[in-house]
Amino acid sequence: MTKEKFTEEVADMLGVAQNELKKQVTLESFERWDSLSMLSMLNLYDEMELDIEVEDVESCKTIGDLFSLASFH
Amino acid sequence: MPKINFENITITAITTTVGDKKIYLADEKERFGFDDESLERIQRSIGLESRYVVSDGVCTSDLCLQSAEDIFAHTQIKKEDIDALLFVTQSPDYKAPSTAIIMQDRLGLNHDTAAFDINLGCSGFIYGLFTAYSYINTGMKKVLLCVGDVNSYFSGERDKIFTPLMGDAGSAIIIEKKPAPKSYFSLYSDGSGYKHLIIPAGGVRTPTTPETLLAKMRDDGGIRRDEDLFMDGKEVFNFAIKTVPPLIRELLESSGKESDEIDYFVLHQANPYILKTIASRLKVPKEKVPLQTGKIYGNQNSASIAGTINGFLSDAFSNANLTIAIAGFGIGLSWGGAILQIDNIYAPKAQLYKKDIS
Numbered sequence: 001m002t003k004e005k006f007t008e009e010v011a012d013m014l015g016v017a018q019n020e021l022k023k024q025v026t027l028e029s030f031e032r033w034d035s036l037s038m039l040s041m042l043n044l045y046d047e048m049e050l051d052i053e054v055e056d057v058e059s060c061k062t063i064g065d066l067f068s069l070a071s072f073h
Numbered sequence: 074m075p076k077i078n079f080e081n082i083t084i085t086a087i088t089t090t091v092g093d094k095k096i097y098l099a100d101e102k103e104r105f106g107f108d109d110e111s112l113e114r115i116q117r118s119i120g121l122e123s124r125y126v127v128s129d130g131v132c133t134s135d136l137c138l139q140s141a142e143d144i145f146a147h148t149q150i151k152k153e154d155i156d157a158l159l160f161v162t163q164s165p166d167y168k169a170p171s172t173a174i175i176m177q178d179r180l181g182l183n184h185d186t187a188a189f190d191i192n193l194g195c196s197g198f199i200y201g202l203f204t205a206y207s208y209i210n211t212g213m214k215k216v217l218l219c220v221g222d223v224n225s226y227f228s229g230e231r232d233k234i235f236t237p238l239m240g241d242a243g244s245a246i247i248i249e250k251k252p253a254p255k256s257y258f259s260l261y262s263d264g265s266g267y268k269h270l271i272i273p274a275g276g277v278r279t280p281t282t283p284e285t286l287l288a289k290m291r292d293d294g295g296i297r298r299d300e301d302l303f304m305d306g307k308e309v310f311n312f313a314i315k316t317v318p319p320l321i322r323e324l325l326e327s328s329g330k331e332s333d334e335i336d337y338f339v340l341h342q343a344n345p346y347i348l349k350t351i352a353s354r355l356k357v358p359k360e361k362v363p364l365q366t367g368k369i370y371g372n373q374n375s376a377s378i379a380g381t382i383n384g385f386l387s388d389a390f391s392n393a394n395l396t397i398a399i400a401g402f403g404i405g406l407s408w409g410g411a412i413l414q415i416d417n418i419y420a421p422k423a424q425l426y427k428k429d430i431s
Contacts, residue, residue, distance in 0.1 A: 015110070035307045039346065040118050046353050054311045 023064035092241035105233035120345030124371030136243025156213035195403025197375030221376035229297030240371020244379035274299035342366035
């Protein structure tokens with residue numbers, strides 16, 4: 001999966017425009033960041049065949065952390 | 074526990090009866106307080122659409138009785154050949170006695186029938202099947218296994234977390250001695266997770282009081298009583314995706330089978346989302362892992378494996394010799410699985426509960 005596609009998926013999951021996904025923005029600031037969106041993230045990582053667990057997603061604090069898990073910088 | 078296998082024991086009939094009321098989630102927006110956006114998210118990400126529930130007063134035993142009578146009416150299996158009736162449920166007719174004993178009489182089975190209930194939920198099909206296989210192994214001729222729940226009885230009226238997932242169903246399964254290849258079972262328990270899925274009040278530990286009967290807004294946003302089932306969705310999801318894939322791999326190993334020798338992986342239908350995640354972690358073709366039961370019928374607890382076979386695989390199970398892997402996981406926490414061969418059995422399409430029978 002390309003970084004562009006990943007960005008599109010994350011924006012769609014959080015229900016925001018792609019330009020709102022700045023690295024340092026905290027996940028807590030998004031209304032939609034809840035257990036359902038955490039599971040959607042996990043599924044996205046699964047689709048990318050990455051070895052990510054629920055705890056890894058839970059420990060993410062910022063948009064940048066979500067991208068780092070997928071090795072996008 | 075040693076890995077257990079059985080030889081020359083098999084399933085010969087499976088029927089499922091579901092609640093007669095079909096409810097669409099889209100029609101329950103007000104009940105659960107969903108706005109259009111959250112409704113769309115739930116439909117899209119978890120994959121929910123509708124569920125079948127009973128009318129007030131219908132018990133799990135009524136659904137199972139209709140399923141069992143259907144088998145006796147349409148196969149050569151005779152009531153007098155049933156040596157044991159096992160009923161797996163969390164929604165018995167009474168707190169005591171065991172509902173299975175009342176069902177012995179309602180079905181007109183012989184007095185020399187062993188009958189008792191087993192209190193299990195989502196893992197219950199596997200445990201019930203294991204018990205039935207064990208009884209046949211000791212010399213019984215045929216065992217009638219009934220499984221299911223009227224989940225709507227203990228689902229909070231306005232609990233948006235749990236209730237939209239759940240449906241009502243009761244299945245009947247016949248297990249008997251017959252030439253058949255080996256079947257393999259694995260069973261597990263972890264009571265440290267009992268609080269993740271629990272009806273907190275109404276037992277001896279926390280007896281019913283006026284307080285436990287009050288529906289309240291809870292921290293997770295669901296409105297429920299202490300007499301309703303509480304589910305910590307995230308913990309249960311995490312438990313399911315961590316335990317089920319290794320369980321299936323273990324069963325494949327003990328049976329000496331490759332995953333491409335398995336025709337279907339019929340797993341407990343918690344919800345389509347969990348099934349999708351487990352299927353992708355198992356790395357098996359999607360078409361071998363049915364996951365639509367939760368979307369159409371709702372989560373049927375111990376009836377969900379039978380409910381999936383009758384709901385979506387009726388033709389395949391009625392007309393072919395199949396090797397299947399099955400697994401149940403949930404309340405307890407409890408989980409288990411089996412690899413079995415099933416050869417042209419009686420497996421009609423799931424039926425709606427008819428009020429005039431029973």
